[in-house]
Amino acid sequence: MSDEIVTGVCNLYFDSLNANDLEGVTKALHFPHFRIMASGMVHTWNSAEDLWTWFTNRTFDDGWHHSTFDSIQPEKLTETKFHVNVTFGRYKEDNSLIGKYYSLYVMTYDEEKWAMRAASVTG
Numbered sequence: 001m002s003d004e005i006v007t008g009v010c011n012l013y014f015d016s017l018n019a020n021d022l023e024g025v026t027k028a029l030h031f032p033h034f035r036i037m038a039s040g041m042v043h044t045w046n047s048a049e050d051l052w053t054w055f056t057n058r059t060f061d062d063g064w065h066h067s068t069f070d071s072i073q074p075e076k077l078t079e080t081k082f083h084v085n086v087t088f089g090r091y092k093e094d095n096s097l098i099g100k101y102y103s104l105y106v107m108t109y110d111e112e113k114w115a116m117r118a119a120s121v122t123g
Contacts, residue, residue: 003074003076005114006074006082006084006107006114007072007074007084009028009107009114009115009116010028010069010072010084010086010105010116011069011072012024012027012028013025013028013029013116014067014068014069014088016028017055017066017067018066018067022048022049022052023048025048025051025052026047026048027113027115028115028116029048029051029115029116029117030108030110030111030115030116030117031045031046031047031048032044032045032046033045033051033116033117033118034117034118034119035118035119035120035121036118036119036120036121037121038121038122038123059090062090062092062098063092063093063098064090064091064092064098065091065092065093066090066091066093067088067089067090067091068088068089068091069086069087069088070087070088070089070100071085071086071087072084072085072086073085073086074107079109080108080109080110081106081107081108081109082106082107082108083104083105083106083107084104084105084106084107085102085103085104086102086103086104086105087100087101087102087103088100088101088103089101090123099123101121101122101123102121102122103119103120103121103122104119104120104121105118105119106118106119
């Protein structure tokens with residue numbers, strides 16, 4: 001397993017979110033999927049549709065249009081697990097910044113694919 005494959009999964013996830021592509025989100029994430037919010041609240045989604053409904057409700061009011069990575073830094077923990085430190089921005093359609101965020105993605109090899117199993121996020 002290489003850093004490039006894990007980075008590719010991160011890019012697939014953001015590209016899919018930005019394109020409203022649930023099939024791509026499904027490929028990029030393992031389900032159930034877990035997210036630990038900045039407040040400590042834990043969300044669990046059993047499908048890409050569940051996550052997408054939550055995500056669109058959460059980002060609708062701020063006018064989210066797309067997100068881009070500022071950095072992706074994978075760290076191999078085992079043959080089947082990586083931690084990936086990411087920083088990214090969320091933007092409106094006119095490219096004005098909504099905010100900058102930091103996350104730790106947990107990537108695992110399961111069900112014959114590399115995908116994100118969980119994340120600890122600031123936004």
